[in-house]
Amino acid sequence: MTKQVQQLDRVIIRFAGDSGDGMQLTGDRFTQETAAFGNDLSTLPNFPAEIRAPAGTLPGVSSFQLHFADHDILTPGDAPNVLVAMNPAALKANLTDLPRGADLIVNTDEFSKRNLAKVGYAASPVEDDSLSEYRVHALPLTSMTVTALTGFDISKKDAERAKNMFALGLLSWLYHRPTEGTLAFLEKKFGGKPEIMKANIAAFQAGWSYGETTEAFSVQYEIKPAEHEPGLYRNITGNIALAYGLVAAGVQSGLPIFLGSYPITPASDILHEISKHKKFGVRTFQAEDEIAAVGAALGASFGGSLGVTTTSGPGIALKSETIGLGVATELPLLVIDVQRAGPSTGLPTKTEQADLLQAMHGRNGEAPVPVIAPQSPSDCFDAALEAARIAVKYRTPVILLSDGYLANGSEPWKLPDVAKLPTIEPNFAAPSPDGFQPFERDPDTLARPWAIPGTAGLEHRIGGLEKADVTGNISYDPANHDRMVRLRQAKVDGIANDIEPLAVDDPSEAARVLVLGWGGTYGAISAAVRRVRASGRGIAQAHLRHLNPFPANLPEVLRSYDKVIVPEINLGQLALLLRGRLLIDVIGYNQVRGLPFKAEELQGVIQDVIDSE
């Protein structure tokens, strides 16, 4: 039958099911198809910390949201237009996010009395009129899959498990997605189990054919490719981009990378990814704990590697003393904090920006550390390179603040020209006839020499005890300590002259209100800013990449606006720094729900401030 084709400019789909239903995989495949088709896109995986919470319960619900469009988009979207609910728990957990009129695809096979009771439904919402404000497509996805797979030599359980591929096939038809990538993926994933592979491909194709032939879907949608700059693209998550950035830092500096890490959500994928790339000479070390992970990285840096450690907030707490040692010994060290909701264990799989003050101040003594935050998943690559540049040039630990949203979220990435990536010069110390002083500083950067073992004539001792200026001998002299504390601070402060000034985006050139963000909120703030401008209001936007030191022009920028709004997924940590350091008051907007901001809520916040002017 010929179906009507309707053009859309953008769609937000959320796949939701039990942790064991393969929703992350389904979402990821749909994303890859969408990327290959050429839409712009942004994704938001959302999964429980438990690997397998009890089946069919609310805590076990896992979801994957994908926003794709024929134009440049910035966020995974506020609310889904389409919800795929594989069981009653997935329906109940996600229904409140669904706007009226949205499409709802429900797997009725899972709506048994028992499964309904598990989440407190007295009757099936599919059968009464409680879903009347949505366009409900009640489909027996599991049994259709099993039927489609009769004749395959696989267990009933394996057949049922392929229902996510049936759903993916159906959605792929509904939105005109190319299927080659998914077919190739299934062939590779199940290469060792040919019957399972064939069954999953058959389930995928059955889902597609079902869409084509059923009367349940009368309309097929088309979202044209987005306009992108010419180039080679791939889809990338923040964690993979960060891993690539670290490998690139090794290549661009000629320094061997040594990654010391201890598994922790949501940072572990960086360790996993880098572990695959040993052919770059990268050493990965899964340590006995967070402290050993950073200790080994610092020890490797002492030996002339670029030491890196990757973790999340609780791990940073454990590493604090060693980061302080890195400050005292003035060695390069990269500390990656993929922030998650705290305090303590908090919400391990949910995002937050509440480690900024820990990164800035979470050490004993005066221990300044440069802090850098990427603003989007693909930007994690550039931020890692920039962090490495500063660490090596200034002989200092650098903290990079990613977050759970950036880590697992994805977007299309135009691959950089490798030949144009910045190079990083290690500039190891070499013997000189004038002798060697381990704490004699470069007059421009105030960095001390990096003299590595194996270099004859530069034998020296470093450590956590205060060092005499220039000679590096132990010194308890009060004036020397005061001088060294100020020198270390001045070294970090001086980086402000070596970073890009803060850029302000204000097409109207007449805005009186500035919205200032940092890190992973860039997409949501930018999307909100577009909406505010579309409403006819003027708003200026700036986003901080360098949190320490701040760009030199920051005070001037902030003072040129009547009001400055600072949205953060914490209780006002950047706001505190701005007020404390610059004596500039700002209007904070703060939410800590473990989720990224929604563009619509920020739009309201910004417009309220503008309208109160």
Place this chain on the structure above:
Amino acid sequence: MSENGNGNGAANGHGLLSLVPKTDEKQTMKDFKTDQEVRWCPGCGDYAVLAAVQSFLPELGLRRENITFVSGIGCSSRFPYYMNTYGFHSIHGRAPAIATGLATSRPDLSVWVVTGDGDSLSIGGNHLIHALRRNVNLKILLFNNRIYGLTKGQYSPTSELGKITKSTPMGSLDAPFNPLSLAIGAEGTFVARTIDSDRKHLQSVLRAAAQHRGTALVEIYQNCNIFNDNAFEPLKDASVRDDVTVRLEHGEPIVFGADRTKALRRTPTGSFEVVDVADVDPSEIAVHDARNPDPSQAFALSRLDQPAFEHTPIGIFRDVDRPSYDELMRAQLDEAVQTQGEGDLAALLGSGDTWRID
């Protein structure tokens, strides 16, 4: 004794010297001294160990710039400041972790860790056991004085039960660690004990440790004359020391005593008992086998010290061959290059599903 130490490095065929560059220049003890004033208490056992290390290192003929001393926190951890090599005085308990990163990324270095009983067995216990199980190429000198010195006299994890100190006026409640039992339990590949007052023995053990590729743990009984004086007096007092000190030599029957009238015999449960040589058939006397891959015998020897100092073995308990951590890691890097070719950044970035927009 010294033959035992020297012999093993050569026997296992890939001693330390094969990877650390050697020098043709003649070195002396003076070359290893720094201009820094040594600041231990007068009479401290640390002086003897420092002198022993500085005077034996020239024998190795290693380039001085390829030797690194890493320490934690405590009196003994000041050691690197007095060694004219590369040195890193780090933070409490973490020296094995920091040294792991250094030794794993730099197989051309001879990396020595200097630590104390509090540093390595309390705050840093975790790092010590993991360095041992990984067989990281480190020489760990564990200065055991059974007390906290730098913090002025609290009990340590090797202090005897009931120890009266500033923090335990009614006696400590904690059963002590036996560092060697712990190290052998972690399957350390080189485990030895020596004593600060016997320079000849100390140097022979250090020599063997230096030759060992992998983790060498050397417990050094070291006297703190301020807070725990005479802790090892039975092993030093000329009137009794030969009767309580059991000197272990690989391949030799374990016989001891001033007149060599005592010996060790294995019991049916696997432990050792002390017997009179005269009372037993020579075939019953245990022969020390430091190179047995099974750590059971070495462990049983380490338990002989209970109760303390009735019979205390010193020497090399265990010295076995197992690939070191850096070798294993380097082999993986080499294998990756051999099977996949050298890393190509552009190829890495463009891996996976890509699409081109013209």
